[in-house]
Amino acid sequence: GENVEQHPSTLSVQEGDSAVIKCTYSDSASNYFPWYKQELGKGPQLIIDIRSNVGEKKDQRIAVTLNKTAKHFSLHITETQPEDSAVYFCAASNNAGNMLTFGGGTRLMVKP
Amino acid sequence: DAGVIQSPRHEVTEMGQEVTLRCKPISGHNSLFWYRQTMMRGLELLIYFNNNVPIDDSGMPEDRFSAKMPNASFSTLKIQPSEPRDSAVYFCASSLQGASRPLHFGNGTRLTVT
Numbered sequence A: 001g002e003n004v005e006q007h008p009s010t011l012s013v014q015e016g017d018s019a020v021i022k023c024t025y026s027d028s029a030s031n032y033f034p035w036y037k038q039e040l041g042k043g044p045q046l047i048i049d050i051r052s053n054v055g056e057k058k059d060q061r062i063a064v065t066l067n068k069t070a071k072h073f074s075l076h077i078t079e080t081q082p083e084d085s086a087v088y089f090c091a092a093s094n095n096a097g098n099m100l101t102f103g104g105g106t107r108l109m110v111k112p
Numbered sequence B: 001d002a003g004v005i006q007s008p009r010h011e012v013t014e015m016g017q018e019v020t021l022r023c024k025p026i027s028g029h030n031s032l033f034w035y036r037q038t039m040m041r042g043l044e045l046l047i048y049f050n051n052n053v054p055i056d057d058s059g060m061p062e063d064r065f066s067a068k069m070p071n072a073s074f075s076t077l078k079i080q081p082s083e084p085r086d087s088a089v090y091f092c093a094s095s096l097q098g099a100s101r102p103l104h105f106g107n108g109t110r111l112t113v114t
Helices: none
Strands: A004-007 A010-014 A020-023 A034-040 A043-050 A056-059 A064-066 A072-077 A086-093 A100-102 A106-111 B003-005 B011-013 B019-024 B031-038 B042-052 B053-056 B064-073 B073-080 B088-095 B109-113
Touching: A004 A034, A004 A086, A020 A086, A020 A106, A034 A064, A043 A056, A043 A064, A072 A086, A100 B042, B003 B088, B019 B031, B019 B088, B019 B109, B031 B073, B042 B064, B042 B073, B053 B064, B073 B088
Parallel strands: A010 A106, B011 B109
Antiparallel strands: A004 A020, A020 A072, A034 A043, A034 A086, A056 A064, A064 A072, A086 A100, A086 A106, B003 B019, B019 B073, B031 B042, B031 B088, B042 B053, B064 B073, B088 B109
16 A cells, blocks of 8 residues: 655744655555645644646645655745644545545744 | 534543544535544544445454444444544544545544543
8 A cells, every 4th residue: 555754753943944844655656645734633734735747836835846756745835934833744645546645744843 | 614523522431432433524525534643653544435435444443443424414433342542533534526635624533541
């Protein structure tokens, strides 16, 4: 089955700096790669996603890049703010579209 | 839309007791997922329903766990008998169609088995 590795497990940045979280996946047939943000006491919330026919996608301060050859994808947050502090999860969906496998999560702390 | 609704938010029970977790998916979504979250194992898929039919239950840990979806607006996850190692946060999520569309998560049920 699919295996998703995520790094780093914790990331501390100063407000205004950029943050980058990286993930690798094992199943070359995976074709959908969402990113979720989880705040304390809440369920994961989708923040951005990318499909395998696209190499990069941007939404304001958030961008995601995908390298299908290397089987890795990354989340970039620019101009970080304290409210960006949360746990971020990457995920990959198998070709059948019946399973979403999550990475282990990254705890992002943005220091004011 | 109220989003995915889970109940209860917190459940504390003694080992050996039956536990039932409930989920109301977003109206119009035809896929429903149950996930379990622990520090050690992260987010694990337990079972996936499509159009109220269980499609993949390979993540259900053992026979003590069972899930049902009697109609499009309700699902339950039951643990009988419960054990301390079942302590975790259980999430329900729904999507328009499968796992290749955005999953919308509820706020989870924190289960503690003593």
